Amino acid sequence: MTNANAQELAAIEAAVVNYLTSFVRMDGDAVVGCYTDDGVLMAPGRPATVGKANLGEVYQAVWDVVTFDMKYTVHEVLQTSEDWGLVRSSTEGTETINASGEVIPARYQELFVMRKEAGKWLMARYCTCKID
Amino acid sequence: MTNANAQELAAIEAAVVNYLTSFVRMDGDAVVGCYTDDGVLMAPGRPATVGKANLGEVYQAVWDVVTFDMKYTVHEVLQTSEDWGLVRSSTEGTETINASGEVIPARYQELFVMRKEAGKWLMARYCTCKID
Numbered sequence: 001m002t003n004a005n006a007q008e009l010a011a012i013e014a015a016v017v018n019y020l021t022s023f024v025r026m027d028g029d030a031v032v033g034c035y036t037d038d039g040v041l042m043a044p045g046r047p048a049t050v051g052k053a054n055l056g057e058v059y060q061a062v063w064d065v066v067t068f069d070m071k072y073t074v075h076e077v078l079q080t081s082e083d084w085g086l087v088r089s090s091t092e093g094t095e096t097i098n099a100s101g102e103v104i105p106a107r108y109q110e111l112f113v114m115r116k117e118a119g120k121w122l123m124a125r126y127c128t129c130k131i132d
Numbered sequence: 133m134t135n136a137n138a139q140e141l142a143a144i145e146a147a148v149v150n151y152l153t154s155f156v157r158m159d160g161d162a163v164v165g166c167y168t169d170d171g172v173l174m175a176p177g178r179p180a181t182v183g184k185a186n187l188g189e190v191y192q193a194v195w196d197v198v199t200f201d202m203k204y205t206v207h208e209v210l211q212t213s214e215d216w217g218l219v220r221s222s223t224e225g226t227e228t229i230n231a232s233g234e235v236i237p238a239r240y241q242e243l244f245v246m247r248k249e250a251g252k253w254l255m256a257r258y259c260t261c262k263i264d
Binding site: 109 | 172174175176177178179180207208212213216218220222239241242243245257258259260261262263264
């Protein structure tokens, strides 16, 4: 692997870590800023959200109901072309149901398709599912 | 779009349709044959299954519990490089719990990262989550 490759892989991973940590912080602007303009979110419980313009509202709707305290593990980072890559990760921690205060253990896994735009790696397509 | 592009997109979509229909038919050999050797399945209820060698057992474990009757819709097909592409789809239908016979409406969505190997488009990474 060349240094250029290693730098790109590090940048791809950093972009995903920025998303995962911004999500737990419930930082809507940071989370939405992780996506391309045509970015797509596919998460349990709702149809795909297509386009950056719609993402902020959807994330806020999730955070209105649940507070997440999750730690991430990155399992794989690949660059598949000059401006495309992918990342697989999993997250493990707790969900607190805001209305009741109930705390539930939770594990998810994530597949990110990343695209480089204007020198920045962004989330182009993202799908996550619950492990348990 | 050139004809070559159109042909590749059609081949990518056909590979995904072959998977989705083989899954409903519970055809384990066909399903596993849709994956690359290092293919990864990320589905609700279990950690990622990594590598074609482990996939057959996991699919059979799912089919032992549930029989699916699902129709698919392909929402997007992209070729991101000569030998990589992606597909978004959703599926809607019913799940029958084999033990009880109970029939439950079900909707899922799917994100496929496809790779071309020896002229054939295969599933390299696949994540699905339940819409409801």
